[in-house]
Amino acid sequence: xxxxxxxxxxxxxxxxxxxxxxxxxxxxxxxxxxxxxxxxxxxxxxxxxxxxxxxxxxxxxxxxxxxxxxxxxxxxxxxxxxxxxxxxxxxxxxxxxxxxxxxxxxxxxxxxxxxxxxxxxxxxxxxxxxxxxxxxxxxxxxxxxxxxxxxxxxxxxxxxxxxxxxxxxxxxxxxxxxxxxxxxxxxxxxxxxxxxxxxxxxxxxxxxxxxxxxxxxxxxxxxxxxxxxxxxxxxxxxxxxxxxxxxxxxxxxxxxxxxxxxxxxxxxxxxxxxxxxxxxxxxxxxxxxxxxxxxxxxxxxxxxxxxxxxxxxxxxxxxxxxxxxxxxxxxxxxxxxxxxxxxxxxxxxxxxxxxxxxxxxxxxxxxxxxxxxxxxxxxxxxxxxxxxxxxxxxxxxxxxxxxxxxxxxxxxxxxxxxxxxxxxxxxxxxxxxxxxxxxxxxxxxxxxxxxxxxxxxxxxxxxxxxxxxxxxxxxxxxxxxxxxxxxxxxxxxxxxxxxxxxxxxxxxxxxxxxxxxxxxxxxxxxxxxxxxxxxxxxxxxxxxxxxxxxxxxxxxxxxxxxxxxxxxxxxx
Amino acid sequence: xxxxxxxxxxxxxxxxxxxxxxxxxxxxxxxxxxxxxxxxxxxxxxxxxxxxxxxxxxxxxxxxxxxxxxxxxxxxxxxxxxxxxxxxxxxxxxxxxxxxxxxxxxxxxxxxxx
Numbered sequence: 001x002x003x004x005x006x007x008x009x010x011x012x013x014x015x016x017x018x019x020x021x022x023x024x025x026x027x028x029x030x031x032x033x034x035x036x037x038x039x040x041x042x043x044x045x046x047x048x049x050x051x052x053x054x055x056x057x058x059x060x061x062x063x064x065x066x067x068x069x070x071x072x073x074x075x076x077x078x079x080x081x082x083x084x085x086x087x088x089x090x091x092x093x094x095x096x097x098x099x100x101x102x103x104x105x106x107x108x109x110x111x112x113x114x115x116x117x118x119x120x121x122x123x124x125x126x127x128x129x130x131x132x133x134x135x136x137x138x139x140x141x142x143x144x145x146x147x148x149x150x151x152x153x154x155x156x157x158x159x160x161x162x163x164x165x166x167x168x169x170x171x172x173x174x175x176x177x178x179x180x181x182x183x184x185x186x187x188x189x190x191x192x193x194x195x196x197x198x199x200x201x202x203x204x205x206x207x208x209x210x211x212x213x214x215x216x217x218x219x220x221x222x223x224x225x226x227x228x229x230x231x232x233x234x235x236x237x238x239x240x241x242x243x244x245x246x247x248x249x250x251x252x253x254x255x256x257x258x259x260x261x262x263x264x265x266x267x268x269x270x271x272x273x274x275x276x277x278x279x280x281x282x283x284x285x286x287x288x289x290x291x292x293x294x295x296x297x298x299x300x301x302x303x304x305x306x307x308x309x310x311x312x313x314x315x316x317x318x319x320x321x322x323x324x325x326x327x328x329x330x331x332x333x334x335x336x337x338x339x340x341x342x343x344x345x346x347x348x349x350x351x352x353x354x355x356x357x358x359x360x361x362x363x364x365x366x367x368x369x370x371x372x373x374x375x376x377x378x379x380x381x382x383x384x385x386x387x388x389x390x391x392x393x394x395x396x397x398x399x400x401x402x403x404x405x406x407x408x409x410x411x412x413x414x415x416x417x418x419x420x421x422x423x424x425x426x427x428x429x430x431x432x433x434x435x436x437x438x439x440x441x442x443x444x445x446x447x448x449x450x451x452x453x454x455x456x457x458x459x460x461x462x463x464x465x466x467x468x469x470x471x472x473x474x475x476x477x478x479x480x481x482x483x484x485x486x487x488x489x490x491x492x493x494x495x496x497x498x499x500x501x502x503x504x505x506x507x508x509x510x511x512x513x514x515x516x517x518x519x520x521x522x523x524x525x526x527x528x529x530x531x532x533x534x535x536x537x538x539x540x541x542x543x544x545x546x547x548x549x550x551x552x553x554x555x556x557x558x559x560x561x562x563x564x565x566x567x568x569x570x571x572x
Numbered sequence: 573x574x575x576x577x578x579x580x581x582x583x584x585x586x587x588x589x590x591x592x593x594x595x596x597x598x599x600x601x602x603x604x605x606x607x608x609x610x611x612x613x614x615x616x617x618x619x620x621x622x623x624x625x626x627x628x629x630x631x632x633x634x635x636x637x638x639x640x641x642x643x644x645x646x647x648x649x650x651x652x653x654x655x656x657x658x659x660x661x662x663x664x665x666x667x668x669x670x671x672x673x674x675x676x677x678x679x680x681x682x683x684x685x686x
Contacts, residue, residue: 135644142651149658158669159682165597165662172604172655173591176584179611179648186640187618553675557592 007055007065007082010048010090010126014119017044021119025112037115041101044119048126049094052087059084060496066132079132079193084497086129089258092345093125095479096253096352099472103356104246106466107363109154118250121147125254128262133192134182134219137266138175141223141259145171148255152243163238170235170556174222177564184215198269213272213571220266220276221564226259229280229317230287231559233310240306245359248302252309252355253348260313260320261341267324272571274324279570281321285428288314292435296442296534297543301358301368304443305351308401311432312347316340318425319416332419334499339415341494346408346483350400353476357394360469361446370443375450385465391447393473398440400480402527403433404520405511408480411487414511430523437527438534487511576617584610595674597666601659608652615641615648 017040024036058065059082068077097118104110124143131137145168153164186192188208189200201212221232228236236256240248267273291311298304323336362368365379377388400409413433420426483490488507495504533539583606590603619641627639667673670681 135647139647139651142655146651146654146658149662153662153665158666159685161662161665161669162678162682165659165666168655168659168662169591169600169604172659173588173607176607176611180614183611183615183618192640552679554592 006051007086007130008067008069008080009051011080011123011130013048014044014123014126017041018116018119018123021112021116025116033112037112040115040119041098045094045097045101045122049090052082052090055082056087056497059087078136080127080130081132082130085261085264086126088341088345088494088497089129089261090122090126092257092348093122093254095345096250096348097122099356099475100246100249100253100352102468102475103249103472104244105468107245107360107469108156109244109246114151114154117147117151121151121250121255125258128258131262132194134185134194134197134266135192137262138178138182141178141226141262142172142175144255144258145175145226148251151247151250152239154247155242155244157242159238160242160244163235163242166553166556167235167239169553170560171222171225173557174225174560177218178222181215181218184211184218188212188215194265194269201270212270214568216266216270216273217276217564217567217571220263220273221560221567223259223263223266224280224563225560227256227263227317228310228313229283229563230290230310230314231562233287233291233313234556234559236310237303237306240309241300241302245356245363248305248359249352249355252306253352256309256313257316257344257348260317261344264324264328264337268328274327276567276571277321277324279321279567281318281325281425284314284317284319284321285425286314287311287317288432289428289435292432292439294546296435296439296530297546299369299371299547301362301370301373301443301446302355304370304439305354305358308354308436308439309347309351311436312343312351312401314432315413315416315429316344316347318429319343319419322420322423322425329499334495335504336419338491338495338498339412339419341498342491343412343416345490345494346400346412346480349476349480349483350397350407350409353393353397353473353480354401356469356476357390357397357473358443360390361394370446373446374448376446378450380465383465389470389473393477394447395444396477396480398444400484402437402440402524404524406481406484408483408487410520411484411491411511414516415491415506430519433523434526434530437524438530441527441531442534573617573621577614580610580614580617583613595676597663597673597675597678598660600675601656601663604659605652605656608648612645612648615645 021036021040025033028036055065064081064083066079066081068074068079070077101115101118104114121144124140124147127140128137128144131140149164149168152167153161155161182192185197188204188211189197191197191200204212225232240251243251267277288311291307291314295304295307295311298307319336319340323333323340326333326336328334328337361376361380362373364383365373365376367373377391380388380390396407400407403409403413417426417429420429488505491506534543587603587606587608587610590606591600594600594603619638623635623637625633625636627636627642629636663673666678670678672678672681
C-alpha cells in the first residue's frame, strides 16, 4: 500500500465503518448489530492507528507527506498533509476513544448511533490534523463540533440538552466569525492554503495589513473558544458535567486539545500572529489558577472535574503560547511544544480515568455532592463490585493529576514547569498545582467509610458489576502508569515528531533531582494546608460565595466578546 | 457596492442580536441562520466583483465570477442546515422537558429540578 492511502486511512476507515454500522443497524437483526459495532471499532479506530504508526519513520525523515484528494489539480483540490502533529492527534484521539467506548458498552449510552458518532468524530479529528487550508479546517472543526453537540445531548436528562444547545449556539456563531476571517484573508491573498496565505501576507502594506491582522484574530478566537481558555471557558462546565460519563471523558481528554494543536499552523502564517501567542499564554496561566480555585469551591463531583479540565488546559496553553512566541522551529520552542503536548496527552489519560471512575461511583450512590457523599465503596459493592478496583483506579488518576511519581502527571507537569522556569507563568502554575492537590483531597473523601447508615438506591437485580467498566478503568490506569514509567521514550517520541532536530533525552536523572522532589513534597504539604483552610468555617464561606456565581446564556457571548476585544486591543 | 455591504452588515447585526438578545430559543436559532446568511451573501458579493456570468464554462462563456467563494458557501450552507436541524431538535427536547421556549424559564426550571 502506498503511503498516501495509509495516511488517509484515519479519515476514510472510520467514516466507512460508521456508515456500515448505521446501515446494519437499520436493516439487520440485533445479533449482527453488536458484531458490526465491534468490527466497526476494530476497523475504524484500531486499524488506522496501527497503519499510521507505520508512517512514523517517514514523517521523521521527510517532515510531512502530502496528497490531493480525488486526483484534482493542486490549485482546486483539497490537500491533506500528514505530519508529526497529525500523527500525535490521531494517537491522542484513539487512546481515549477506545476506553470511553468500552465503558459506554454497559454504562450507556452504548448504542449503535453512539459508536457511529464516535467514529465520525475520530475521522474529523484526523482531518483537522491533516487540513492544509483554512476552509477545510473550518469544515472539519464544524464536523467535530456537531458530533460533540450530539454526544453531549445523549445524556438522559434535559440538562444535557440545555448544555448542548448553549454550546451549539455559542460555537456556531463563533464559527461565523471564523468564516469572516477566512474571507478577509482570501480577499487579500486570493488563496486559502496556508503557505500561499503566508506568502501573500508578506507583501502587504498599509491599510491591508490591519485587515490581515484583524482577519487572523477572527480566526484564532473562535478556535480558542473550543479550547476553553478563560474568558472563553464558560460553556465548558455545563457541557462537561451534564454529558454522559464516557462523553465527558472524551470532551475533556480529546476535544479541548485538538483545536489548540491545529491552531499552530495558523499561527505560523504571519509574524503578527506569533506576537499574539504571548498574551494567550498569560491567559493560560491565569486560567490554570482561577480554574483550580473554582474547582475547589464546587460541591458537584463532576463539576469539580470539569473546572479541573479548565485549569489543566491553562497549563497546556501557557506552554503552548510560549512555544509559539519563541518560534516552533527553535530549540526552546520545540521543547515547550513537546512539553505542552506531553501534558495534554497525560491529562487526557488521567482526566478520562477520573471522569469514568467518578461517574460510575456517583451513579452507584445516586449522589454527586462531595460534601454529603461518603462510603463510596459501600455504594459500589451494592451494585455488585467485589474488588475495590474503582477506588484504586480513581486513586491512580488523583495521584496523576496531583503530579506524584511514578504516574504520568508527575513527568508531564515537571517538564512543563521546567520549561517555564523563570517566567511569571511558573509562579501561577506552581500555585495552581497546590490547589489541585487540595481539591483532590476534597474529592477523595467520598471514598471514606460512611459514619451514618447509607440510604442506597435499590438495585433491581443483583447484576454483576460490568466487566467492561473495569476493563476501561484498568486500561486507562495502566496507561497512566506506563506513560510515567516510560516517560523518557514517550518524550523522545513526541519531540522527534514535533521537531526535526536531534532531541535531547530526559531520563529519570532529569526528573528525580533534589529540587523536584522537594518541590513535589512542598506542593503536597501546602495542598494539605490549603485543604484544611478550605474546610474551615471561613474557607467554606468564601468557597460557597465562589460557587454561587453562575453564568447565564448571554454571559457566554460576553466572554467571547471580551476575549476578541482584549486581543484586538493588544494587537492595536 | 457600499450599500450592499451595509445591508449585509445590518443583516448580520440583526442575526447576532437575536442570538444574544431574544429570549425565545426558536428565535435564537433564526438568528443563527440570519448570521450565516449574511456571511454567505458577503462571500458571493465579493466573488462577483470580477465578473458577471455564472462560472459554468462552455462556449462563449467569458467574464465569469470567482467560482471559489460559491463552492465554499455551498458547503457552508450545508453545514448551516445541519446545525439548524440539530438546534431545533434540541429545542423540541427542551420544550418537552420544561414546557417552555423561553431561555430563562428553561434554565430556571432545569436548575430547580436538580
